[in-house]
Amino acid sequence: xxxxxxxxxxxxxxxxxxxxxMSFQACAQGTLGNSTEERSTELQALFRIMDERRAIISxxxxxxxxxxxxxxxxxxxxxxxxxxxxxxxxxxxxxxxSMLFKAPESSILVSSSSASSKYHVFHSxxxxxxxTGTGSYSKKYGIKxxxxxxxxxxxxxxxxxGPVKRQNLSPFPPVPxxxxxxxxxxxxDLLLTFQIFNGSTTKTVHVELREAEFQIEASCELxxxxxxxxxxxxxxxxxxxLSQRAGSSFSILDGIFALSGSEIxxxxxxxTNLYSEILENLDTSGQVLVLYSCF
Numbered sequence: 001x002x003x004x005x006x007x008x009x010x011x012x013x014x015x016x017x018x019x020x021x022m023s024f025q026a027c028a029q030g031t032l033g034n035s036t037e038e039r040s041t042e043l044q045a046l047f048r049i050m051d052e053r054r055a056i057i058s059x060x061x062x063x064x065x066x067x068x069x070x071x072x073x074x075x076x077x078x079x080x081x082x083x084x085x086x087x088x089x090x091x092x093x094x095x096x097x098s099m100l101f102k103a104p105e106s107s108i109l110v111s112s113s114s115a116s117s118k119y120h121v122f123h124s125x126x127x128x129x130x131x132t133g134t135g136s137y138s139k140k141y142g143i144k145x146x147x148x149x150x151x152x153x154x155x156x157x158x159x160x161x162g163p164v165k166r167q168n169l170s171p172f173p174p175v176p177x178x179x180x181x182x183x184x185x186x187x188x189d190l191l192l193t194f195q196i197f198n199g200s201t202t203k204t205v206h207v208e209l210r211e212a213e214f215q216i217e218a219s220c221e222l223x224x225x226x227x228x229x230x231x232x233x234x235x236x237x238x239x240x241x242l243s244q245r246a247g248s249s250f251s252i253l254d255g256i257f258a259l260s261g262s263e264i265x266x267x268x269x270x271x272t273n274l275y276s277e278i279l280e281n282l283d284t285s286g287q288v289l290v291l292y293s294c295f
Contacts, residue, residue, distance in 0.1 A: 186212065222293055
C-alpha cells in the first residue's frame with residue numbers, strides 16, 4: 001500500500017509538471033509574455049520539482065559461479081592445466097554499496113545568455129572520473145554498514161542464471177529518475193579458502209581481501225523507475241576472482257601452482273603479485289561483478 005501511494009504521488013507530481021510546462025509555453029508565446037527573469041524563476045521551480053522525483057528499487061546481490069549448476073561452490077577453470085576448484089570456507093562482509101545515476105534523456109536542459117540567469121539543470125556528470133553532476137545527480141545513493149550473506153557456497157534461490165546465494169540490499173534509499181550509470185562498493189572482508197586440484201596435485205589457497213573496493217559500469221541503459229519483471233540484481237561470480245580476465249596474459253591459477261608448498265596464502269603482504277591480479281579482477285566490470293538486470 002505504501003509503495004502504491006508513493007507511485008501515485010509521483011504520478012500526480014509528474015502530471016503537475018506537464019501542465020505547468022504547457023501553461024508556461026502558452027504564456028511565453030502570448031502577447032505580453034514573461035520577462036527573462038520571471039521565466040528563469042518559473043523554470044527553476046519546474047526543474048526543482050522534476051529533480052526531486054524519486055523511485056523505489058530493491059536490489060539484490062547474487063553469489064554463484066558461472067556454471068549454472070546447483071553446486072555453486074565448485075567449478076572448473078582452465079590455464080596450462082584444467083583446474084577443479086572447491087570453495088571450502090568463506091567469510092564475506094559487505095561494508096557499503098552505492099549507485100550513481102544519469103539524468104533522463106528527455107530531461108530539459110536550459111541555458112541563458114544573460115549573465116544573471118545562467119543555469120544548467122540535470123547535468124549527469126561523467127562515468128570515467130566520475131565528474132560530479134548537479135542536483136540529484138551529484139551524489140551516490142546507497143547503504144553502509146556490515147552486511148553478511150552467510151555461506152556463499154550454498155544456494156538458497158533459483159534465478160534466471162541458475163542457483164545463487166542471495167543477499168538483500170534493502171532498505172535502499174529512494175533514487176532519482178533516469179538511468180543507472182555506476183555501482184560502487186566495498187567488502188570489509190572477503191576471506192575465501194579454495195581446494196584446487198590440477199590433475200595431480202592439490203593445493204589449499206587462502207584468499208584474504210580486506211577493505212576491497214569495486215565498481216561496476218552499467219552494461220545497458222537500465223531505466224529508473226525500474227520496470228523489469230526480474231529482480232534488480234547484481235551477480236558476484238566467485239570463479240571470476242581466479243580466472244584470467246580478457247586482455248591479461250597472467251594466469252592466477254598457473255601462478256599458484258608455480259609456488260612451492262601445498263598451502264598458499266594470498267593477501268596484501270604475501271604473494272602480492274597474485275593479490276594484485278585478484279583485486280584487478282574484482283574491479284573489472286563483468287569479471288566478478290555482473291549486472292544481471294541487463295541480461
